[in-house]
Amino acid sequence: MTKRLSRREFMRNAGLAGTGLALAACAPVAQDGAMDDGSMMAEKQTAYIFDYDPTGTDAWVEADQLFIEYFTEKYPDYEIIREQAPWAGFTEKLLTSIAGGSEYDVIYGYWQWLPLFIENNVIGPLDDLIDADTEISADDFFDYAKETIEGETYGLAWFISGWLHWYNLSAVNEAGATTPKEMNENGDWDYDAWYQFAKEYTSEQDGVPIYGYEMGSGRSVSVYVMLAWAWGTEQWNDDFSASIMDNEENVALWKWIQQFYVEGLTPLPGSSTTEQPISYTNGRSMATMAGQWYTRTIVQDGAPDLFDIGMVPFPTGPSGQYSVAALNSFYFSSSPGNVDPAWAWYKERSFSEAAASIYAKIGGGRFPSIKRVAPATVYEWEDTEVYEAIRPILRTYRTSPKESEWINTYWNVAWDEMVLGTRPVEEILGQLAEESTALVNS
């Protein structure tokens, strides 16, 4: 016999069920690893990694998978649990996750984030781990490849990117001109030759502008960073107490960069979209600047089918110096849970032969911070001489203590104004220096 529920009874039961479900949802859940076969899980030591999520870049996803397989086979007693976040909003997700109680032993890094992580005590120095390790010593690494702040090393780069000048070799050959590589060999490859190259190859085809140079990604501080040392300058004085952005060398460099924009030799930000890019790889710009990782983009975009790829180091600048290295390191937690598996993972992932070989998939020319592992070469058109030439002459980029805030609050505005030519460079840099100094002293 079935009993019909009255409306009131139905409402009461539904309310009680809802409240019960809400309370159940608030109850603590079992932690990973607290499983029935506790004896099996207890033997494994777990390291928690907060990693970059490369979804969309198949080669990277595949390399990650291969590396994890390699690691778990080599270290059967270690378990790796990875949480991943895409590049956009990476620091926001990481720090709010930590604030919410998550703990990570190893964290994917980027030089602009380093001060933020240190300031918030998210990461700690590696020096004690390196000193205690019997397989490596600090001397095994290029000095410039160590991410160091106030004498303490926080990262050993898993790959180093010395930026290069990539040019359309076919176009230069068709014009019967001297290639930048030949100029480099003849000692004629300097910043004026670079500018002349951009001017020479800026044109128009069927009403569509072809740019002689693609200066890089919009407001990125990287373009400046890669060139500043060659011009004999940087952003800060020795102890980071004052900005030197308004010195003569910086003014000269910014004016050199600015002429590319105001003369239309490079596209203005906003001219290119994801759907319709102005890119070196599609022939809409005749040259560009990027690190070795760009080899993957070149291949993915099919550029070698369109034209011959030319590559040459940046020229040494007016100061007689070369360029800085762009470092990609992992960082180590300030309070790691399981040091052994985390440090094993850190070492393998950052500078083992196996990792270098596996991650060559995501672009040739990469080399880690350790001297004994050579740059990986993947594609036949890669010029390994270029990699070898730049490897010993790079220099550390010095990161300011308030890098992220500085870039987002002041740098981007100054860069926009320089690109637009709204004010004289001296005036823009004067204000930038003043505001930057105030920021680092606040």
Next chain:
Amino acid sequence: MALQTKHRPGPLARKEAWEGRLYILPWLAGFLIFTIGPMAASIYFSFTKYSVLSGADWLGLDNYTKLFGGDRLFGLTLYNTFYFVILSVPLNLFAAFLVALLLSVQVRGINLYRTLYYLPVITPAVASALTWGMLFSGDFGLVNAVLQALGLPTFNWLFNPKITKLVFVIMGLWGIGGSAIIFLAGLQNVPRVLYEAAGIDGANLWHRFRHITVPMMTPLIFFNLVLGIIGTFQVFTGAYIITAGGPANSTLFYVLYLYNNAFRFFKMGYASALAWVLFVIILVFTVIQLRMARLWVFYEAER
């Protein structure tokens, strides 16, 4: 003299009252924990230096002093936001009203038109921001392509500080469907008899619109005005996705600056102070509107 008697609720009424309290408990708990709690916490944090990852250090009024005394970007973001509000709110109201008038005309397929105008309201904000970013792209955007085809000058819309805010004002028109639907509902509720009486008195179309439609719609205009001002003061998504506040900070709106402080620089205390200042600004504007409403909003029930 009326005899007053006190009725003691019976067992059933008491039981139902308890059940009622039980039913609203989940919502009430959620409201207290997830709305009132964070609001109260943010008042406290606004007087501290707090990065989320470590404890809050008491600063007293320092965050507010810095806001009003030493932060150039605070003034700039207020300027950008007011600029946007002043242009966007009247334009959106006018456009929504106009669209509602058109949608109130009975023509074939009117339901389809109504759906189409409302569609942008349910489009994810990020998707529409990306689409608008492509439309206004300097080199390949459809907007410039159309201007070029018409022989008109083209612009680098997203990289010219003089016009970038206008792009966001234009983008704002995309979302008028919500207000238009409210206006449409109001238009359909204006009593026909008023138009008929006016017609007998010789009123033409304009007179009927001016002296019947508009006065009868003033409560809804007021409603959309209040919500519009509150919403536009919080403009964020487009600037975050398309321009990231640039070029030259021309689209660094108030909430984007607040977000940068909170989640890029992890200055939660300062961001909380910014949030409370915005709250006060919006409150003041809303109170002013409520006071002014007595002068121009017509409520039929009050007559």
